[in-house]
Structures are given as structure tokens and as C-alpha cells.
Amino acid sequence: MPVFVLILFLLGAAQPAWGASDWNVQLFTGYNDALLKTLNNEKLTQSGPFPPRVGGSPPIEGGPLFGIEVEWRVRRSFSLVALTSFWEGESSARESSEMRFQDFGIVPFRADRTTRVSFNEYALRGRYYLVDEPQRYRLYLELGFFNQVKVTYREDFNYVFEANGQQFLRNVLSRASSRGGYLVTWGIGGDYYITRWAAISMTANYRLGNAVPLYYKSYRHTFLEEDAIEEALGITRLPDDGDPVSYVDRNSRAQFLEMELSGWQAAVGIRIFF
Template identity: 25%
Template sequence: MGRKWFLIMVFAFLLFSVPRSGFSQESRFSIAYTMGVYQPSLKTLNKILGDPHLAVLQDPNYLLPRNRLLPVEVRDIVSPEITGKTNYGLEVQWEATDKFSLVGTLSLWEGGSVGEDIITTFLRQDLPPVSAPRTATYDLNVKQIWLGWKYNLFMDPDRGRFFVNVGLIGVSIADLTMDSVVRVNSPDLNFASISSTEAQGVAFTSRVGIGGEYFLTSWLSFGVNANYVIGSSAKIKVKRHFRSSFFDIPPPPPETTDLQNVPPTPQNGDTVRWARVQTQNITDLCDPGDKIGGCSRGTGRPLELELNGFQVSGLLRLYF
């Protein structure tokens, strides 16, 4: 909270410290459409996706019904790192003076990862196990809002300019969706089991960068921004969870009867957590875990989404 108020005070100082004569005589309002690339670090999440012994405890793939053929290293599917798609948005700019501009930016980014395999599961007590294709999908959407300023290092009214771009106050909203789809196709039963967990986190972020702009006409320009985003979403909360369609789960084999420390069903408001997990028979042990090493509610570490990364965008700007 202290950092938030400090950034607000800095922004207010910049707003009221620029010379007043420039506001009425030289101010120009513009809107730009932006499109480019952005790749947040996501170090923790990508590490989990690539290690079958690290699990997000609210991941529906990890929460698939236990049996002796589905230890954690099978349920916790290995997926590629989350890669980004196009980053796009809008930028509103007010040229307060010849040197300073006040800027507001909205940007949207999507990234995803898909893993596929074949698992063996039991459908009913009276049926043998079946092999079923599984698809695991991890989608991440990040919305970023920035308030900041630009300082012109070089300005030619007829050709263009080169500037420093600083986002002082930034809010990033991250939406993470984890899906599991298991398709069962057997002589006895045919169906698709779908389960999903949706979670959201909010982070205060900053960014700093440089950019340039070339004036095509008196009302149109093309520019490029290169920024580095700083920030992370420390707590991701479950928004909703849809359970799988496996209703008749057979009892565990006679040699494995302790199921007390199976992770509970995610509830709205739960903090998304992760842990190192190993399976003994069909019982999971978490590190860090509860007092007996189990995976009860609240065990593990909070999942952090690191949003640090480079953001490069092209801009098409309209002046009014």
C-alpha cells in the first residue's frame, strides 16, 4: 500500500509541476492503436508445467480421480512453457508541453500451453481399466492499465521525435484457466470428462522504456515503443471450479486404503498453491505439506505469476 501511494504522489507532482503556459497553447490530444509482442517471465508456472513432480494443487489434471495407475507423475501432465500471442491495445496521450506528455495505456495479452497424452483409468467397479486420450490446456490472459509520462529527448515538429516512456502507476489483472478433457471411448461407455479451474490475480506494476515516432501527416504518425515491465501477481484466487464427470469412482485397491490427505475440491476464494508431490500407493505427499505431510487445504506455496518481461509495440496514432 505504501508503494501505491508513493507512485500516486510522484504522478501528481509530475502533473502539477509542468509549466502552465504549455497547456493552453501547445497541448495536443491523440489516440493510438498498439500491436506488438510481450513475453512475461512466468518462471514459476513454467517450471511447474515442465516438471511432473511439481503440481498446482487446484489444477483439474492433478485432481483427476486417483487409482494405482495414476500416480502424480502421470496425472500432472508435462506441458510446454506458456508462450505469448499478439499484444494489442490503446494509448491515450496529452501533450502538456513541448517536452512532457501524459499517457494512459490499455494493453491485452494472451498466452497458452497445451499438453496431450493417454491415461489409464477405471470407469466402474465392474469394468476393467480403459485407456483414454487427455488434453490439458493452460490459458493466461493479462490486462494491463498504465498511467505515466513521456519525455522528449529529441523533437522535430516536421519529422518526428525520440522519447523516454515511463509507466509510473500500473495495474495488471491476470486470469488463469486450467482445463482437463478426458475422452473415453469404449464398448461400455462413451463420454468426455471435462473439468476446469478459473483463477484471477491483481498486481501493481511499473514499466520503463524508450520509443520513437515518425510524423506521416499533421494528424497521423507511426511509432515504436520498447518497454520493460516490472511486477508480479503474488496471490492468485480461485474464481470458480467445475468438477469432472467421473461420478462412480471405484474404491481403492485393498493394499491402499488411506485417502484422507487427497487435496480437497477447490473453493471460490482459495489461494492457488503449488507443491512438490510424490505418490505412495494412491496417497499423495506434499512438500511443503500439513503436519503429516499430506496435501490438505492450505498446504504448498502460493502461486506467483511473474509478469517481468520485454514489451515491444508498434503504434498508429491519430492527432485531434
């Protein structure tokens, strides 16, 4: 984030080479179709987190994004763009089963599993204008040469045990984040002026990259000693803060979870010129 702020400061201190300053700001929304192959095909298909187990949940296939960008027209045919954006995906599942609980014997329980991943992106891009009709429309190619992504991962298991007319609530809550992720992006976009100072903007990009392994910031549960789940839990080791988020592959080996961010992104926005 400090690098992003420094870039904006340096751009603001510079003077355009082709005349008066040409700045604009855009608010945009759209859809991000990130691959997330390992998350969907490995992590979400496995049961967890420990007995009482909950089965897999549906894949996360992208989600709506929101963002803001600042563009500086360096040359008549070239501009620099600094932007930040956010998008989030969610997967949830519900399951019912039975297990031994406290001194009630085998009791029924229901469980909700919710997984959320959010992506904060900070980027610097260059744009080359193929067509530029002042105050009418313009068409450009763009390349992202600095795209940093922070990924936040949350997974919650909420249980309700029913015994002798009573309900017992228990949770397993985990939070994790990546220590950095990088993308290369390229695409095409355009603006159509609706007034002298405003335009409708549309862009489509393909993005290539991934986030490095995620690490737990917290992992906790609310099961009590009297719940007597030790036998079901067995020798399973619970993650500590700072441990990497992992999954078990088809060869029964633990692997670090990575987020594949490659995929298409499309957005539409309103651009205000200054």
C-alpha cells in the same frame, strides 16, 4: 478501472501550459515477453489435476498484445499517457493412459490439458522528449509510474474414456484471477510522421513486477459417482471457490502461485493527432 477513468477525466479538464491542446490516440500491437517463472517451472511441469492424471505441458513464453493509448502534451518536452492493453498466453498437452472406470475395469482414456493466462493492464506513464522535429519525427524516454495488471487464469482437463465401443466425456474446469498486480516500466520510443495528422509509433520497454496470488473463482468437474474414481482420487482435497491457486515445490510443500511479469515488451502502432 475507476482510477483510470478519473485520471482521464482530470487530464481532459486541464489546460496545457504551452499553448493549444495537443492530444493524440494510438492503436498498437506487439509482443510481451513476461518471465512467468513459477508458472512455467513449477505449475505447468506438474501432473494434475487428480487421477486420472495428465502430465506437464510446455511453458508459456509470452504472446502478442493489443492496446490503445491516449497522450496529452503537457509541455513541449513532456507528456502524460494513459493506456490499456491485453495479452494472452496458452499451453496445451495431450496424454493417453489407462485406469479403472465404472464397472468396465481398466479402460483406456485420452486427455487434453489446456492452460490459458490473460493479462489486462491499465497504466499511466510520463514521456520526456529527447528529439522533437514537428510533423517529421520525435524520440522520447518513458516511465510508467502507475501500472496495474489483472491476471485471469484458466485450466481445463478434458477426458475421453473408451469402453465397450462407447465414449464417456468428463471435464475438470477451473477459473482463477489475481486481486491485483503492479509493474514499474521504463523504455524508449519514437514516432515517424506519415502525414500531418498521423504517425507510425514504435516503443520498447522493460517491465519489473509481479501479480499477487491468484484465487479460484470456480473449480468443478463432471465425474459421476458411478465412475468409481474415489479409489484413485484417494484423500486429495479439491479446491473451493476462494482458495488460492497453488503448486507443490521440490520440498513437497504447497506454495501459492504468483505471476512474475518482469520482462521486455515491444510494440508498433498508428498514432492519430488532434
